[in-house]
Amino acid sequence: MDPSSARTPYRLDPAGGCPHAVNARLLARGAVAPVELPGGIEGMAVLGHEALREFLQHPDVAKDARHFTALREGRIAEGWPLLTFATVPGMTTADGDDHRRLRSLAARAFTPRRVAGLRPRIEELTDTLLDGLARAAAAGDGVADLRRHFALPLPMGVICELLGVDVEFRDRLHRLGSQVVATDTGPDEAVAANRELVAVLTGIATAKAAQPGDDLTSALIAARDEGGDRLGQHELIGTLLLMVIAGHETTLNLITNAVRALCAHPEQLALVRAGEASWADAVEETLRWDAPVSYFPFRYPVRDLTVAGTPIPAGTPVLAGYSAAGRDPAAHGPDADRFDLTRPARPGAVRHLSLGHGAHYCLGAPLARLEATVALERLFTRFPALGLAVPEADLAPHAGFVGNSVRSLPVRLGPEQKSADRNDPGRRGT
Numbered sequence: 001m002d003p004s005s006a007r008t009p010y011r012l013d014p015a016g017g018c019p020h021a022v023n024a025r026l027l028a029r030g031a032v033a034p035v036e037l038p039g040g041i042e043g044m045a046v047l048g049h050e051a052l053r054e055f056l057q058h059p060d061v062a063k064d065a066r067h068f069t070a071l072r073e074g075r076i077a078e079g080w081p082l083l084t085f086a087t088v089p090g091m092t093t094a095d096g097d098d099h100r101r102l103r104s105l106a107a108r109a110f111t112p113r114r115v116a117g118l119r120p121r122i123e124e125l126t127d128t129l130l131d132g133l134a135r136a137a138a139a140g141d142g143v144a145d146l147r148r149h150f151a152l153p154l155p156m157g158v159i160c161e162l163l164g165v166d167v168e169f170r171d172r173l174h175r176l177g178s179q180v181v182a183t184d185t186g187p188d189e190a191v192a193a194n195r196e197l198v199a200v201l202t203g204i205a206t207a208k209a210a211q212p213g214d215d216l217t218s219a220l221i222a223a224r225d226e227g228g229d230r231l232g233q234h235e236l237i238g239t240l241l242l243m244v245i246a247g248h249e250t251t252l253n254l255i256t257n258a259v260r261a262l263c264a265h266p267e268q269l270a271l272v273r274a275g276e277a278s279w280a281d282a283v284e285e286t287l288r289w290d291a292p293v294s295y296f297p298f299r300y301p302v303r304d305l306t307v308a309g310t311p312i313p314a315g316t317p318v319l320a321g322y323s324a325a326g327r328d329p330a331a332h333g334p335d336a337d338r339f340d341l342t343r344p345a346r347p348g349a350v351r352h353l354s355l356g357h358g359a360h361y362c363l364g365a366p367l368a369r370l371e372a373t374v375a376l377e378r379l380f381t382r383f384p385a386l387g388l389a390v391p392e393a394d395l396a397p398h399a400g401f402v403g404n405s406v407r408s409l410p411v412r413l414g415p416e417q418k419s420a421d422r423n424d425p426g427r428r429g430t
Contacts, residue, residue, distance in 0.1 A: 009034040009042060014184040016400040019294045023047060023324035031308035038081055038183060041070050043317040045295055047324035049331030051308035053350060057358035060302050062095050067300035069315030079187020084180050084194055085297040089238035105223050105231060106239060106363060109162055109216045115366045122371055125157050126378050137413045143389040147409040151255040155371055159247030164215025165204055172200060177245040183400040201240045251368045253292030253405035255375050260409060261286055263388045265339050277341035279377045283369055288326040288352035289339050294404035295319040322354045323404050385414025
């Protein structure tokens with residue numbers, strides 16, 4: 001290989017696509033790769049597992065966009081498709097004391113005890129959605145889009161109930177959120193989607209201020225109204241935006257990817273049915289093997305750094321390459337691209353980084369794991385013959401290079417398990 005090719009920026013396709021072939025090529029060059037972002041903006045992607053683990057917790061790496069050189073110099077247009085990732089006020093773009101303040105306000109909803117207490121409601125919602133999935137399949141000659149009818153409304157329903165958001169807003173919030181995080185959105189569309197989403201969330205917050213309830217939005221408003229520096233209005237809306245989008249998009253992709261992986265690897269599904277692996281193992285291996293987020297924007301070195309032998313200049317926008325790190329042969333062995341629920345854990349090693357690492361580790365990780373585990377167990381228990389309705393190669397990749405999944409997941413449900421058998425724990429994977 002020509003050594004100069006390793007330093008030629010790889011142009012990330014705004015339309016996205018399956019990231020794994022690209023990741024393999026980039027990882028062959030090194031753990032850190034220069035990339036070209038939309039609009040010709042130069043950036044870097046940290047792809048190797050160990051390099052990413054180091055970078056995510058490096059003390060000289062910031063999230064605040066004031067360190068973003070191109071933005072500070074006025075080279076980023078208003079309609080740049082990744083602008084929201086850089087500038088939305090909230091914990092994902094804050095550092096130090098500001099980050100700790102904002103995170104602590106939301107963390108009360110995601111304590112292990114609070115999350116565990118959500119299990120009955122998640123199970124109830126899951127069963128209701130499985131009823132709807134069965135009806136959709138009956139209306140569609142036995143085939144239904146599992147992503148649309150199950151993987152999407154489950155996490156969206158849970159996060160909206162936590163926030164106290166009425167059902168009438170949920171489809172609109174998903175549509176706008178998808179536009180905001182897409183990397184192929186045109187400038188005018190991006191600006192319009194951001195403004196509409198902020199307006200919707202502001203309306204929800206205004207209604208909650210007038211009539212508070214026992215929900216996280218009301219708690220955040222109370223923190224704002226206590227005065228001082230606890231929470232500003234822009235931070236309130238930014239926090240709601242973050243929690244709506246991150247609270248369902250990641251889990252939506254996780255459930256979709258897990259079902260697809262298990263259907264495509266029936267021998268792995270058989271291990272769960274035989275009690276030789278668990279549904280939690282299926283969730284963790286999916287997170288590693290097909291991370292729900294591929295390249296997440298942004299972090300910025302506050303000084304010139306060298307990571308895995310590669311210089312990263314101060315102010316460079318850096319993507320966290322979660323999908324690449326999950327299949328890094330240097331960390332996971334020569335069979336890193338094999339889906340294996342029984343993959344042994346390396347002593348003292350982090351199994352994957354797909355939910356982050358360090359101070360910005362995903363606040364909702366316990367909830368995402370719970371939702372996905374309940375979803376898989378109840379889905380495959382109720383529909384034991386469930387399978388893909390189209391060849392896996394025909395599934396269209398998710399648009400954009402941030403999220404990693406497929407646009408739809410047509411499945412054929414097959415006959416249902418009898419309810420008495422579904423309620424017998426001895427018939428389930430452990």
